Amino acid sequence: MKIRNLISGCILSMLVLPSCQNSTIKKEPQPLTPVSFEEVTLQDQFWLPRLRTQKHTLVPFSLEKTQPVVENLRRTAAYLKSGKEENLLNLPRYVASDLFKVMEGAAYLLKIEKDAELEKQMDEIIDIIADAQCPDGYLYELFTVSPSMRKLGWGAGDKPYSFVIHSHELYNMGHMYEGAVAYYRATGKRKWLDVAEKSAQHINRVFFEGDPNYNDGNPMNQAPGHEEIELALVKLYQVTENPLYLEMAKKFIDIRGVTYKPDGSGIMSASYSQQHLPAREQRSAEGHSVRAMYLYSGMADIVATKGDTTLIPALESIWHDIVDKKMHINGGLGAVPGIEGFGPEYVLPNKNTYDETCAAVGNVFFNYRMFLASGDAKYVDVAEVALYNNVLAGVNIQGNRFFYVNVLEADGKKAFNHGRAGRSPWFGTACCPSNMARLIPQVPGMIYSHADNDIYCALYASSSAEVPLKTGRIKLKQQTDYPFDGTIEMEIEPENDGTEFTLWLRIPTWSTDRFVPGELYSYADNISTDASLYINGKQAKTKSIDGYVPVKRKWNKGDKVVLQLPMPIRYSSADERVEADRDRICITRGPLVYCAEQPDNEHPASNYIISQIGKEGRIEAFADGILKGIPRISLNASAIEGETELPATLTLIPYYAWNNRGDNVTMNVWFARHAETAAKEMIRTVDNIADVSATHTNGSDDVYAIADGQFPKSSSDNSIIRWTSWPQKGTAQQVEIKLKKESDVESVSVYWYDDQGGVQVPASWDMEYQANGQWNKFRLYSTDHYGILPDQFNMVHPAEAIKADALRLHIKPKPDSAVGILEVVIE
Structure with a gap:
């Protein structure tokens, strides 16, 4: 925190505002009162369209579901x-x-x-x-x-x-x-x-x-x-x-x-539900990530409402454990699929991560409450990154398809989203879509807050509000194209001219030496991002305090403040202890993480190499299509094709906007800096499958279709081979999948074939796994069930960590139909 403040101070230390008594401003930790969502009117082109989508699509769709x-x-x-x-x-x-x-x-x-x-x-x-x-x-x-x-x-x-x-x-x-x-x-x-x-x-x-x-x-x-x-x-x-x-x-x-204190393993372990220690003695983020973030949010509420400072040491230590050791650069939390939770320090995989959308929602709730309890901008900086990246990635632009899991790399075939490659129209456990339905409308209520004679502008969005201060009511009008542009204009209208108060404008962490607070990520470039402040057209000089530029003065109607936050393309590297990100670079701009997606690029997204750091690149908005108006970045890079490294143009889009133009696509956030890193082959699940057998296979079908790596377009897809038990209607079937070697099994996903006639999704199914020659019941994780939904992978997770050398599916057909499978993915 001291380092961060020093950097922020250096950025603006060359700036003295004659009309501001900044030498007298002292920032003491204090609880803040937010200006409630219903008191803030949005006029922007980023959040307002999303609220309209909520109104006309997401909420009606979710109420129906x-x-x-x-x-x-x-x-x-x-x-x-x-x-x-x-x-x-x-x-x-x-x-x-x-x-x-x-x-x-x-x-x-x-x-x-x-x-x-x-x-x-x-x-x-x-x-x-x-x-x-x-x-x-x-x-x-x-x-x-x-x-x-x-x-x-x-x-x-x-x-x-x-x-x-x-x-x-x-x-x-x-x-x-x-x-x-x-x-x-x-x-x-x-x-x-x-x-x-x-x-x-x-x-x-x-x-x-x-x-x-x-x-x-x-x-x-x-x-x-x-x-x-x-x-x-x-x-x-x-x-x-x-x-x-x-x-x-x-x-x-x-x-x-x-x-x-529960006494067991997996979901019955004490740490899974944060019951391993009394709340005040906890010092690290443990267990199921959504449960944890809701607990920490409640603790922060008690600090703010009851003034219970005995919770602060635990909260501060847990916060640092998250941002210094356990958070993805997109604000995602809960990297371990098996428990939907926090894993070991610095274990942050990109392809096989979890990062549940609800955990990112919890990240926003927790950090925003920490901000309200203290007034410290670093918490808003984390909430903002989680909100603009992981949270917004949880729903498509149309508002009717969702991510449960948020990976940072996709090969186009793996079942990376809780049972399907691509977004799902709904889930059996639908906590993520419903959390999206309730969080996005709350964003207006996170923009402004106040205490005594201080107004804090935490988030930037074109909006207007009226803030009640001790000295009178203050009308604010904000204009900006944030997060695509860093110019923020504020028009002030106090109830009475000459009203004195302090306006606190946030200087985000992404405009300093790193993208997000914490020790995990830092900029690898040396690009200058000095902020500028203007009062009524004149450049002002002031100091940064706890991530804010405070403007204290006597205000008159029509006063205008302009804050300019440059938004160059930035290059981030990760702590060396994060194995998945070694020798890799992540591209960001402003508060947005950028990724490459196959529709914009000639090569698979993970084949690209960024060897030169700090190049400006080209920024232009999409002129049409579903991504119309969203800025994309083009960089000179190279790509691996076979054993050859070729010059190439790399095009990137905001991470939140990926998977809006088709499901069977590759995507990547962390890019190799050298050819040796990019050349590492992506391991496909099918490679570990040694053999497949079934009790009955139709003569024109192939049991090996279950493990051929062919991703279906739908359950009725006839463009790829399949396995079916036709014509054995109503006869129970068994499919056995042998693995090449004993492996950890974190999830199994089944994509059912259904021609809506003689072969249909089953009535039910369950599974066993073999370990050391013994067959065992595949006990499900507490929120899972053996799904039979068409047109998507039906994913299940084990209740606790298991190793297996074979899996056996027991499938019960409907009375008048046979069953079929297009693909099984084992991770």
Whole structure:
């Protein structure tokens, strides 16, 4: 931090502003109040189109996809009303949270723009939610309906709160609270908020006081396995001002790792759910990355709202552990697929990484809350990188296809996105699309914040807002083409001329000696990026403090401030301990990471070499197509073709914009600096498969099609060979895949063949794996299921780390059809 401040100070140390008493400005850590999303009006061409896409595509699409959840809530309500047994749809235990997140996103959009039809739809769902709540406040479909339905095997235990470590009961309620708060803020309607308060008071009785109907009347006193309710309770407190909810949030944090510690491996290990140590004693980011980021966000909320400074040492140490050792340059977190979580220090693979979209969303939430708790710009710098890169990559430009996993290199054939090469229209575990639905509308509320007589401009976007200060209300109008251009113009209109306050303008880390805070990445070039500041047309001189240029003066209506942040092409290298990035370079510009994608380049993206650092290159925007208006970069480079290195032009696009022009493409973020590095062959999964056999193979098909590396366009693709069991209708089949050597198996993905006639996706399937001559059940990771969706890979992960020398698929067809497979990918 000291180094960063020194650099920032050097950039602007040559700048004295006669009208600013900057020598008297002191930046003390202080909690800030954000200007809420509904008080900020966007006028920009980057975020505003995305909000329109949210309104017209993403939210309606997501509400449609979550209708099965609404149906289960409707059946739960019917059971409560009549007492007659209802059959629930067999959905994952956490899936109600997806509905609540989508509704939260819809609420933000309603505040931004009224929509009677959407509001009516929301009210109808809220009525169903209210009717599905038990009289005592409990709300969880499975344990509300008749006992016979509890045999569904949701992995939630056998009665309410009997398996808090994985039931997601409190997790679901946390997302419901956030949705209810957002809807109340947007409409002023209390019905859903009343449901949330009733639930929270019920949970307080059960977990901290004791309720005779639960746990034999003893307080549960256990923190949930999946954090979320902690930060949601803070929001509930902020809107109701009921201190009970704030105390509950603190209690859940206080007891984590104290009153209960799971004892097992994989998803039952204590570190997986951050229960290995009390929260205040934790010093590193551990376990499932989304759970972790939600916990750290809740801890930061308690610092900001209760002034609990005892949490600060843990938070600061964890933050440094992330940015110094465990974060991808795109802001991605959770590099280890097996646990969707944090791996060892400096283990940051590019092809086989995980970087779940939800973890990047959590990265934004955590860092923005750390900013609000302290006012320190370094946290916004991390949140911004995660937001513009990993988060935005999570949804396509049209707003209807999603990434669950965010790799930094793709060979065009591997199942790199939680079951398919390319974005998916939805997921069985749809936390990522629903998180996108609720985060993007919150961005306007992250632009401005204030404290006493200070206004902080954290994010840059064309917008207007009115900020309440002690000395009066201040109207702000911002104009910029950020993140494509670094010129930011601010027009100030105080309520009364001569009003004194300090305007804090952020100087991002990317404009200093590195792209993002932390010790992992630094610029390998020597390009000058000095920022410039102008007040009413005159160049000003001031000092940078904690990543800001503070402008303190008496303001009059019409005063204008211009901040210019140069945006040259920059070249980043990684810490040598990051093996995957050794002898490699990443290209960035402003806050955006750039990548190469095959539609723009002659050679596969990973074959390119950037040997000369610091060349300016050419920048021009796409003139048409889906990427219209987005700047691309062209560099003189070279490429490996066979054993020959050839001169080549390398074209790059922002990482968030990749995979919008076809799925079967190569993509790369980290480019080799020398031919030897680029020449390393990409290992394809098919190379480790020694043999494939099946109980029956149709005479015109080929069982080896299962492992030939041919990527299908759809489940009915007849342009490539396939395996089918035709004409054996309704007959169970077995497919065995032998590996050349015993290997770690992190995931298995199956792409089913379906001609919508005699061969269809199966009714069900499961799997075994062989190790040391013994066949074992392939136990699934907690959020996985054996999928049978057409037109995509159906991916499963093992519950814990396994090694295998063979895999065996047991496939149960539908009664009137055979089954078929186009491709299996083992990673």
